[in-house]
Amino acid sequence: MAIGIIAEYNPFHNGHIYMINYIKNKFPNEEIIVFMSGKYTQRGEIAVASFETRKKYVLEAGVSKVYELPFETSTQAAHIFAQGAIKMLYEYNVDKLIFGSETNDIDLFYKIANTLKNNEQEYNLKLKEFLKQGLGFPNASSLALKSLVGYEIVMPNDILGLEYVKAIVNNNYNIQAYCLKRTINFHSEFTLENFASASYLRTLIYKSEDISKYSPMIFETIPDRIENYYEEFKQKVISTSKEELAKISLISEGLENRFKKIVLEAQDYDSFVNKANSKRYTSSRIKRIMLYILLDIKK
DSSP, X not given: OEEEEEEOOTTOOXXXXXXXXXXXXXXXXXXXXXXXXXSBOTTSOBOSSOHHHHHHHHHHTTOSEEEEOOHHHHTSOHHHHHHHHHHHHHHTTOOEEEEEESSOXXXXXXXXXXXXXXXXXXXXXXXXXXXHTTOOHHHHHHHXXXXXXXXXOOSHHHHHHHHHHHHHHHTTOSOEEEEEEOSSOTTOOOOBTTBOOHHHHHHHHHTTOOOTTTOSOOOSSOOOOGGGGHHHHHHHHHHSXXXXXXXXXXXXXXXXXXHHHHTTTOOSHHHHHHHHOOSSSOHHHHHXXXXXXXXXXXO
């Protein structure tokens, strides 16, 4: 059978190579299949390198195959991203999954997933209760989880990892999940020997600084960024009617009105995101909607 890795590899770095080597040692007779995002990432940004370029480096690291996650999966919130990715693993007959985790407690993830499955109605009621208080989905789901099982999952990789396990448990997929302890925090600017977070490496890449200590990837030019398309986004929002804007995927609850107002005030991409996000709408959701507007992705 095969072991699956779900990833963005944005960029592909030594931490990812460490995981691949760990899998090779732990499961020497298994194929390693990677399911990787394409041009756009979960946060609605442009990956630092094309799918094909990243795929080349990943194959060189010793995996068997690399498949591209569909756009409608790779640019979604954690629970939708996980559902789509896990379904793809199942369809490709992958029977194991390994993901990075801050807590590194797979038994806890399975315990939570099974508790939620067996108490789905109670969880959904608590979730709706917190959403009515004006909280965004990530915070509302975290609090609903804590009130039901006594645990709060707050770290990015743990949140995504739990969603993977939930997708496996809820669909009764014959996939066994494993996790591997992360050595560097998700957005950390601190490095550890030859390891650094993808977030920090992107900062270096956009400054044309050397990342060879932390990644095999080579960048001869500064990659394209979603920020470069703010003026195009701005003109689209201004020129599109509220009715048409409301048809864009992920826009709901009058967000089209909020976008119309803020786009006249914000001078650049980051300014728009900072003004548009709120307790209810995370920066990641705002960025995804901005991407969907640019690409005219309808509901």
